[in-house]
Amino acid sequence: MPAQTQEAPYSPTRIMLIVFSLAMGGFGIGTGEFAIMGLMPGVAQDLGVTEPQVGHLISAYALGVVVGAPLLAIGGARLYRRHLLIGLMVFYAIGNIASALAPGYGSLLVFRFIAGLPHGAYFGVAALVAASLVPVNRRAKVVSLVMMGLTLALLIGNPLATVLGQSLDWRYAFGFVGAIAALTGVMIVLFLPLNRNEIRQSPFSEIRAFNRPEIWYPLAIGSIGFAGMFCVFSYMAPTLLEVTGVSPFWIPIALAVFGLGGFAGNILGGWLFDKLQFRSIGWMLLWSISMLLLFPYATETIWTMLLICFLVALMVGLGPALQTHLMDVADGAQTLAAASHHAAFNIANALGPWLGGMAISAGLGWQSTGYVGAAMAVAGFAIFLLALRQQSGAAIQQGPVDEPANATQDC
Known part of the structure; x- marks a missing residue:
């Protein structure tokens, strides 16, 4: 569903406040997603x-x-986007506050699942709202500003939550995230006007347009190829303590370095996609395989560990590249594709820690997460090759269709 342009454009100040509000939500969600990785030992x-x-x-x-x-993208398709965003932020605040108050492991497991439900739908709707605020030639830039909140969560939010959890208690980190979500909801109420001229389409039309291989291939690449980064990132804190042999003081520093790599990767991924288009994804996956294979050898000293944290985090560049490619191919299903993009990356976020945990539990050691992650990146590269083959085949098939029209024009 293409983003709609406002009939009465907002002032630059109002647009800035709206975009800042949406990015604040992204910052809170990113912090909530990654905070537990730095708090794992506690x-x-x-x-x-x-x-x-x-x-x-x-x-x-x-x-x-x-x-x-x-589910929430489809279920909320008939709601005004302002109302849907507010509801999603309230939902997210409740899920994280419940996580902070969880009495035990089982209840925390349930509350973390509940907290994750609004994540993808929020980013999908927020991107469409941001795109609707500006002319077509500025949409990509303003959407990237909203998504910058997620990147800054890696750079600032996650280390801050780790320090908060280490200084007080891990539960305060989730309380902090809940407060950010509640603040975001208030800011959206204050700064994002209700657009009653907003076009709300049937969710079934998006479902029909969604079922195409051009959409499913990049989602599969994100789901599997990106799992390697989460495999390493999820167990970084215990790896630092048990293998590198440093004090807990270094954990937030390593997370900040990882966040800096993610910030750089976000920029580089977009730049590389502009240069090479879909083929850039293959080069980034090859980079990922190389860095993940090096990871086990870099865990012995803190300085090589910090360096490999930065280099592995450059894998974040896959995010904007795959998101931009989906925007190009998901005509008629942009809302569902935008939400599903984040779902795909969170399949990776589920798959990586699970496979890494299996390797660690089998006695292969904390460094084994690098090898497991590299195997996932190899699988992602194999899917990329299939997608490239399908794309090339579609282009060849399209060629003969155009030839009769050109011949007619020549005559």
Whole structure:
């Protein structure tokens, strides 16, 4: 569903406030998603479980995103986007406050799943709202500003939540995320006007347009090829403590370095896609395979560990590349595709910690997450090759169709 342009454009100040509000929501969601990765040792000790079991909490949240993204995008299709965004932020605030108050591991597992439900739908709707605020030639830039909130969560929010959890208690980190979500809801109420001229389409038309291989291939690449980064990232804190042998003081520093790599990767991924289009995804997957294979050898000292954290985090560049490619091919299903893009990446967020936890539990060591992650990136590259073949075949098939028309014009 293409973004609609406002009939009466807002002032630059109002647009800035709306975009800032939407980005604040992205910052809160990104912090809520990644916070537990830096708090893993504390959560495990407090709840009396192992680190791989805490990894299941990450997977539970990610599965919530996978389930909630398409369901809430479809279910909320007939709502005004302002109302839907407010509802999603209230939902997210409740899920994280409930996580902060969870009495035990089982209830926390349920609450993390619930907290993940509004994640993908929020980003999908927020991107469409941002795109509707400006002329067509400025849409990509303003959408990237909204998504910058997610990147800044890696750079600032996650280390901040880790410090908060280490200084006080891990539960305060989720309370902090709940407060950000509630603040975002208030800001949307204050700054985003209700557009009663907004076109609301039937969700069934998007479902019909969604079922195409051009859409499913990039979603599969994100679901599997990106799992390698989450496999390493999820167990970074215990790897630092058990393998590198540093104090907990270094955990937020390593997370900040990882966030810096993600920030750089977000920019580089968009730039590379502009240069190479879909083929850029293949090059980024090859980079990912190389860095993940190097990871086990870089865990012995803190300085090589910090360097590999930055280099592995450049995998984040797959995000804007796959998102832009989906925007190009998802004509007629943009709302569902935008939400499903985040669902795909959270399948990766569920798959990575689960497979990494299996390897660790089997006694292969914390460094084994690098090898498991590399295998996932290899699988993603194989899917990319299939997609490239399908794309080339479609282009060849299109060629003969155009020839008769050209011949007629020549005559």
